[in-house]
Amino acid sequence: MSPLLLSLEIAGLALINILVIGLLLAYLMKRYNFIGKALLDAIFMLPLVLPPVVVGFVLLMIFSPANWFGAWLDTYGLTVVFTKAGAVIAASVVAFPLFYQTARSALESVNTDIEDVARTLGASEWRIFLTITIPLAWKGLVTGGILAFSRALGEFGATILLAGNIPGVTRTMPLAIYSLVEYGDYDGAWFLVAYICILTLSLLCFVHLLTHKKIGIRL
Amino acid sequence: MIKFNIYIQRDHFSLQAVGQLETGITTLVGQSGGGKSTFLKALAGLIRPQQGRIHVxxxxxxxxxxxxxxxxxxxxxGYMPQGNIVFPHMTVLDNLLYSRKSSLEEARKLMKQLHIDKYEKTKASLLSGGEQQRVALARALLAKPQVLLLDEPLSALDWDLKEQVRLDLMAVVIKEEIPCLWVTHDRExxxxxxxxQWRLADGRIISSGL
Structure with missing residues (x-):
């Protein structure tokens, strides 16, 4: 598979992970107060400030078959290190804070009085989430999703440590650029650099239009 | 009739409320930040009082x-918090039919009574403040509540709109023949x-009679 398609596939799968887990965690953090909430919030944001290589190292230690969790996964035939799954996990973890932070702000900007009214009208928490919270927060959620996808597309440091640089399996665009430069193929590297720049720039322009109300999506 | 004897402790105040809410409109006045909205939320079940009983x-x-x-x-x-609290992304009719107890026939009847029938398919966020209050009241009533709790229902309106909205709200609420607690900071x-009429002072609710 070409580095471009592989990158899109891995970033797409990472985005699915991020949307499901990030939305759930952002909602729970909005809804409940508990001791240690600030610490947990900081932990969720940690991959944003840590060097990706550090994130990759920690993931490698967790998923390595030499350690207990990796060994436990291995007994079920699940291997993460030097596989596509590893690349997806690395991209998910590194890009997660961008979605989580934006989603949390978006969910918290929804007027709780409106949700309270829905409660008094007999709506379940799940129905309120689907019919009130999500539609009112969709702009922030889409923005967060695009930012996380863009970040996942450009992921390098954590991926190379956890998933390696295997052509057709884990060699995404950033890793392919690294390899081409290493081999001295600057034309090939320029081609991929231009590709990834245009792609991420388009996504960021879309976010800009979205946040500046130039795009209206009827719900 | 709703009877209550509750104690609520918050960061900035405590509130002891004892009384019973009869059919018809009861107003509750008191200073801002005194706990009026908190009391309403406690009756609605949106916050949990530290102690007490509420029974209907x-x-x-x-x-x-x-x-x-x-x-x-x-x-x-039926709960109407302060401010514009329609579901802004839905049409007026979708707002009114949000409760599973609402029926289309009753919604149309109530829209007519509250002069919002021409906005049936309009997005609720596009309505004026007064029209949004009418939508919020109709939506609350269509859920067939046993008690209606209105938190400053006129406060977000311009003075020239207040009178008309007040008359419309009062007419519909009185017709329902259920207890209604109408919170306001305006004595008049x-x-x-x-x-x-009730007054909230020094963390206590006092019935001041007519």
Whole structure:
């Protein structure tokens, strides 16, 4: 598979992970107060400030078959290190804070009085989430999703440590650029650099239009 | 009739409320930040008082001694918080039919009474403040509440709109023949609207009669 398609596939799968887990965690953090909430919030944001290589190292230690969790996964035939799954996990973890932070702000900007009214009208928490919270927060959620996808597309440091640089399996665009430069193929590297720049720039322009109300999506 | 004897402790104040809410409109006046909205939320089940009992006829909504706390979904309360609280992304009709107890026929009847029938398919966020208040009231009534709780229903309106909205709200609420607690900081409004009048002072609710 070409580095471009592989990158899109891995970033797409990472985005699915991020949307499901990030939305759930952002909602729970909005809804409940508990001791240690600030610490947990900081932990969720940690991959944003840590060097990706550090994130990759920690993931490698967790998923390595030499350690207990990796060994436990291995007994079920699940291997993460030097596989596509590893690349997806690395991209998910590194890009997660961008979605989580934006989603949390978006969910918290929804007027709780409106949700309270829905409660008094007999709506379940799940129905309120689907019919009130999500539609009112969709702009922030889409923005967060695009930012996380863009970040996942450009992921390098954590991926190379956890998933390696295997052509057709884990060699995404950033890793392919690294390899081409290493081999001295600057034309090939320029081609991929231009590709990834245009792609991420388009996504960021879309976010800009979205946040500046130039795009209206009827719900 | 709704009877209550509750104690609420918050960061900035405590509130002891004892009384009973009769059919018709009861107004509650008091200074801003005194706990009026908190009291309403406690009756609606949106916050949990530290101590006390609330019961409506034979049904117990809250009994802290017995560990009973009915969620807002189980209480049949019509609640209108302060400000513009329509569901802004939905049409007026979708707002009115949000409760599973609402019916299209009743929604259309109520829209006519409240002069919002021409906005049936309009997005609720596009309505004026007064029209949004009417939508919020109609939506609350269509859920067939046993008690109606209105938090400063006129406060977001311009003075020239207040009178018309007040008359419309009062007419519809009185017709429903259920207890209604109308919170306001405006003493004049409280006197005009309330068949019964309460005052919140020093963390206590005092019935001041007519």
């Amino acid at each position: 006829d034979a049904m117990v909504w809250l009994d802290t001694e017995k560990g009973i706390f009915k969620k807002p979904q189980e209480r049949r309360v 409004e409280a006197q005009v609207v309330g068949q019964h």
